[in-house]
Amino acid sequence: MQHYTRQRLDEGAKQASVNRELSTLSHLMSWAVEWKWIKDSERPNVVKDEELRKRIVILRSEHAEALYRGAVADQDADLWLFVAIGLNTAMRHSEIARILWQGIVTDRRRIHVPKAKAGQREQPITASLANILAEERKRRKDDK
Structure with missing residues (x-):
């Protein structure tokens, strides 16, 4: 190696x-x-060498807002919710895709992530995302 x-x-x-x-x-x-x-x-002992740390780049608020507006306007009716979760939690795509409504506890502001890179965990969420999820859950129950 x-x-x-x-x-x-x-x-x-x-x-x-x-x-x-x-x-x-x-x-x-x-x-x-x-x-x-x-x-x-x-099993071989795989040793990695030190690497330069890159600067972490995040979306500016205006870019995040533009992304969210674009998701709301998209033909996929659920994309806005996916983007809202991503922007408010920084969860991985696969983790967001596996979220189940029963794994969301809005009053505790947590999402149960059953399968994550480092194992299952409870993902903290913002108060605004908790409100969005609570309203969306209520709206979807009304639709059924």
Whole structure:
């Protein structure tokens, strides 16, 4: 793996890219152990090197508002809700897509995330998102 890392860096790849590749390999090796393709003792020790931290970029409020307005105007009637949850929680796409109404507790301002990268968790939500979700839940029950 050290040879591979050196070769990739010599080819012009950034350390962050090589680290992502090594993470993929490490993940695959974990599954290989899980599937009993290899013994845990045979799993290679994947070591990633330090990488420069990039500046975290977030949406400015005017961009977030434009995104939300665009979602409201979209032909998909539920897109606005997806965007509202994303903007108010920073949850991953797959996590938002798996939300169930019974997992939303608006009075505690929490969403149960049954399957997340680091395992299940309770996602805190803003008061405004809790209000949006409560109103939407009530509206959808009225529609049925």
